[in-house]
Amino acid sequence: xxxxxxxxxxxxxxxxxxxxxxxxxxxxxxxxxxxxxxxxxxxxxxxxxxxxxxxxxxxxxxxxxxxxxxxxxxxxxxxxxxxxxxxxxxxxxxxxxxxxxxxxxxxxxxxxxxxxxxxxxxxxxxxxxxxxxxxxxxxxxxxxxxxxxxxxxxxxxxxxxxxxxxxxxxxxxxxxxxxxxxxxxxxxxxxxxxxxxxxxxxxxxxxxxxxxxxxxxxxxxxxxxxxxxxxxxxxxxxxxxxxxxxxxxxxxxxxxxxxxxxxxxxxxxxxxxxxxxxxxxxxxxxxxxxxxxxxxxxxxxxxxxxxxxxxxxxxxxxxxxxxxxxxxxxxx
Amino acid sequence: xxxxxxxxxxxxxxxxxxxxxxxxxxxxxxxxxxxxxxxxxxxxxxxxxxxxxxxxxxxxxxxxxxxxxxxxxxxxxxxxxxxxxxxxxxxxxxxxxxxxxxxxxxxxxxxxxxxxxxxxxxxxxxxxxxxxxxxxxxxxxxxxxxxxxxxxxxxxxxxxxxxxxxxxxxxxxxxxxxxxxxxxxxxxxxxxxxxxxxxxxxxxxxxxxxxxxxxxxxxxxxxxxxxxxxxxxxxxxxxxxxxxxxxxxxxxxxxxxxxxxxxxxxxxxxxxxxxxxxxxxxxxxxxxxxxxxxxxxxxxxxxxxxxxxxxxxxxxxxxxxxxxxxxxxxxx
Numbered sequence: 001x002x003x004x005x006x007x008x009x010x011x012x013x014x015x016x017x018x019x020x021x022x023x024x025x026x027x028x029x030x031x032x033x034x035x036x037x038x039x040x041x042x043x044x045x046x047x048x049x050x051x052x053x054x055x056x057x058x059x060x061x062x063x064x065x066x067x068x069x070x071x072x073x074x075x076x077x078x079x080x081x082x083x084x085x086x087x088x089x090x091x092x093x094x095x096x097x098x099x100x101x102x103x104x105x106x107x108x109x110x111x112x113x114x115x116x117x118x119x120x121x122x123x124x125x126x127x128x129x130x131x132x133x134x135x136x137x138x139x140x141x142x143x144x145x146x147x148x149x150x151x152x153x154x155x156x157x158x159x160x161x162x163x164x165x166x167x168x169x170x171x172x173x174x175x176x177x178x179x180x181x182x183x184x185x186x187x188x189x190x191x192x193x194x195x196x197x198x199x200x201x202x203x204x205x206x207x208x209x210x211x212x213x214x215x216x217x218x219x220x221x222x223x224x225x226x227x228x229x230x231x232x233x234x235x236x237x238x239x240x241x242x243x244x245x246x247x248x249x250x251x252x253x254x255x256x257x258x259x260x261x262x263x264x265x266x267x268x269x270x271x272x273x274x275x276x277x278x279x280x281x282x283x284x285x286x287x288x289x290x291x292x293x294x295x296x297x298x299x300x301x302x303x304x305x306x307x308x309x310x311x312x313x314x315x316x317x318x319x320x321x322x323x324x325x326x327x328x329x330x331x332x
Numbered sequence: 333x334x335x336x337x338x339x340x341x342x343x344x345x346x347x348x349x350x351x352x353x354x355x356x357x358x359x360x361x362x363x364x365x366x367x368x369x370x371x372x373x374x375x376x377x378x379x380x381x382x383x384x385x386x387x388x389x390x391x392x393x394x395x396x397x398x399x400x401x402x403x404x405x406x407x408x409x410x411x412x413x414x415x416x417x418x419x420x421x422x423x424x425x426x427x428x429x430x431x432x433x434x435x436x437x438x439x440x441x442x443x444x445x446x447x448x449x450x451x452x453x454x455x456x457x458x459x460x461x462x463x464x465x466x467x468x469x470x471x472x473x474x475x476x477x478x479x480x481x482x483x484x485x486x487x488x489x490x491x492x493x494x495x496x497x498x499x500x501x502x503x504x505x506x507x508x509x510x511x512x513x514x515x516x517x518x519x520x521x522x523x524x525x526x527x528x529x530x531x532x533x534x535x536x537x538x539x540x541x542x543x544x545x546x547x548x549x550x551x552x553x554x555x556x557x558x559x560x561x562x563x564x565x566x567x568x569x570x571x572x573x574x575x576x577x578x579x580x581x582x583x584x585x586x587x588x589x590x591x592x593x594x595x596x597x598x599x600x601x602x603x604x605x606x607x608x609x610x611x612x613x614x615x616x617x618x619x620x621x622x623x624x625x626x627x628x629x630x631x632x633x634x635x636x637x638x639x640x641x642x643x644x645x646x647x648x649x650x651x652x653x654x655x656x657x658x659x660x661x662x663x664x
Binding site: 131132133147149150152154155156157158159160161162163164166167168169170171172179180181182245249252253254255256257258259260261287288289290291292295329 | 463464465479481482484486487488489490491492493494495496498499500501502503504509511512513514577581584585586587588589590591592593619620621622623624627661
């Protein structure tokens with residue numbers, strides 16, 4: 001009898017597939033290059049091959065699979081499962097990914113954008129466990145995320161919700177963001193923006209131990225900034241304060257909107273660890289009104305790179321449970 | 333057979349009661365002073381008297397009523413129907429309003445805070461009709477509101493959601509807000525803040541036709557500012573631009589979070605009419621990234637002072653429909 005679920009995390013670089021039971025215990029997982037430049041048809045082929053290989057290596061077949069979740073970079077039409085266009089999947093234009101994967105694997109497929117899928121994974125079995133209202137932020141090249149309100153993902157009209165990094169907090173004279181707006185949180189607090197703010201200041205002659213890095217490598221990474229801050233460089237610490245303050249204000253604003261119990265930060269930057277988390281909390285407490293100071297839990301994600309496959313599998317489980325509930329109520 | 337619903341809008345000054353059919357056509361309504369200073373027991377008495385009088389004047393009794401909705405100023409425990417404390421109802425501390433009204437009228441009661449109730453009213457039969465994702469802002473002494481996501485009100489953890497005026501947009505050097513934060517939208521764009529910004533500048537000697545108003549009355553109202561702007565006063569126009577810009581940025585930030593299709597502004601300030609709406613839209617388009625410029629409908633509320641009684645009655649209808657659906661699925 002079928003008893004497992006597949007979670008597929010389709011990224012611009014890597015394709016990850018995981019197999020889970022209904023309690024989301026991991027049975028097996030694998031990672032392969034996506035080869036996104038070869039176009040949608042080739043990527044569907046790779047999804048099929050990778051999945052079948054993973055299953056056979058674990059003495060399973062598609063017959064053991066109940067249903068499948070897949071996550072993809074956006075923008076997408078989520079309910080229809082169509083990748084509208086995706087900077088990381090340049091050949092994908094209006095690709096009906098959900099339908100194509102469903103036909104190829106012969107299974108029901110549930111589709112989500114990658115950030116929402118990871119958000120759902122953290123919500124179900126990661127750092128968001130036990131709450132019903134949560135915000136998930138990914139701190140990487142950009143700042144994305146997902147919103148859980150009363151136990152459900154918030155999609156918004158035209159799947160427009162949760163562009164969380166593009167909240168404007170410095171409208172007058174703020175930094176320009178890649179999106180075209182001015183003063184977005186992302187223009188200060190993404191890993192790229194953190195590195196860029198440091199680089200610009202070093203180029204302008206600000207004294208710092210990062211100057212040596214810039215001279216040797218020609219650029220400064222976000223990790224360099226955090227490393228030099230940890231070693232006591234005053235300027236690097238100022239840059240990180242700018243990052244943490246923008247994220248603290250983001251938390252203030254989000255608690256006033258959807259009223260989360262918990263905010264979960266994920267993405268490469270959380271490798272900076274406790275000092276970053278502490279600083280975000282300090283700025284949150286500095287900017288929030290006193291009554292609400294104790295009311296928001298701010299923490300780091302716990303699922304790491306597996307959030308995508310766990311989240312998509314969890315969405316498949318969730319969908320299946322909903323269908324079964326509806327069916328049993330129809331039949332009663 | 334019972335076929336009507338009551339909507340009760342409990343305000344600090346006035347108590348409004350309306351009777352509606354299940355299509356939310358108004359059968360009758362009335363307004364009485366609340367006398368909130370006489371305490372909860374006296375207010376419950378007034379609710380009972382006012383309701384019974386309204387019904388009898390329309391040849392109805394409580395037997396004609398299916399259920400009741402009541403809205404109250406916050407903060408409140410919404411699911412339990414408890415008014416925790418309310419600046420406008422100073423004698424109300426942890427008052428189980430839902431239970432008390434239910435016992436007194438012998439009906440099921442659904443409870444909401446006043447802003448959410450008005451939001452629901454606009455959503456069901458007012459300016460929000462036809463969409464599933466909407467934001468509702470009230471522009472009055474403060475800025476409050478409600479959020480509809482996928483057809484449901486967003487409450488958040490501990491009913492903490494939708495403190496929409498307290499989004500910070502000028503964190504550094506911004507005006508202090510009554511809430512204790514710095515740079516909130518409310519500190520710029522509420523009716524009170526609009527008047528206050530004008531008054532402060534006039535006191536500081538800024539030239540304007542408002543100077544005469546200040547000298548004669550000792551203060552400047554929000555309406556004065558809009559009136560003088562309409563008559564061509566340059567300074568009054570600058571003040572209103574500050575209000576509209578804060579509201580435009582609020583719209584930018586909210587579209588990136590819950591992804592509404594429509595934003596509805598309500599409250600006393602919308603009497604300023606088309607010039608205010610136009611200016612908000614201009615600032616929204618100025619600050620939003622180009623791709624999203626056409627994606628948000630910004631409009632004024634249409635239900636006026638009746639939004640509260642319509643919204644609470646609509647919540648009673650909604651609750652009753654949910655209960656009937658559950659019941660019929662249990663019985664099938």
